[in-house]
Amino acid sequence: MERTLAIIKPDSVKKNVVGKIIDRIESEGFRIVEMRLVHLTADAAMEFYAVHRQRPFFEDLVAFISSGDSVVLLLERENAIGYWREVMGSTDPGRAVPGTIRRIFGFSIERNAVHGSDSRDTAATEIAFFFK
Numbered sequence: 015m016e017r018t019l020a021i022i023k024p025d026s027v028k029k030n031v032v033g034k035i036i037d038r039i040e041s042e043g044f045r046i047v048e049m050r051l052v053h054l055t056a057d058a059a060m061e062f063y064a065v066h067r068q069r070p071f072f073e074d075l076v077a078f079i080s081s082g083d084s085v086v087l088l089l090e091r092e093n094a095i096g097y098w099r100e101v102m103g104s105t106d107p108g109r110a111v112p113g114t115i116r117r118i119f120g121f122s123i124e125r126n127a128v129h130g131s132d133s134r135d136t137a138a139t140e141i142a143f144f145f146k
């Protein structure tokens with residue numbers, strides 16, 4: 015069993031599709047170990063996305079993710095990290111495979127509905143960030 019951190023981002027919360035995304039998470043065989051509604055401050059967002067701080071989109075990313083409520087989830091499943099990335103689809107919803115969450119619910123590379131850890135190291139750091 016492996017664990018990963020998922021975030022249902024503010025665009026999804028504003029569109030009232032949290033339930034649909036959680037339904038998909040459960041139907042894909044993930045166990046929800048912990049879950050919380052959070053409103054990240056800009057400072058917390060900067061810390062969470064620190065790895066991207068040199069990127070040109072960093073300021074926009076921080077502003078967006080701190081613009082409203084998100085739902086953070088600690089998920090467990092066999093191959094949870096890789097499988098959640100498959101279910102989410104490509105970062106850019108326009109390039110994501112039909113049927114993936116980002117293709118269905120994402121609007122742009124920034125407003126892309128959901129987040130997932132990209133490696134075991136990142137998952138450990140991101141899980142600890144929200145679930146002490």
Ligand code: CMP
Pocket residue numbers: 066071075105123124125126128129130
């Ligand atoms: P996420 O998986 O949450 O990880 C970092 C986020 O940065 C990513 O989803 C995108 O929402 C965002 N991102 C990545 N590349 C770009 C880009 N070129 N322009 C704007 N946002 C981006």
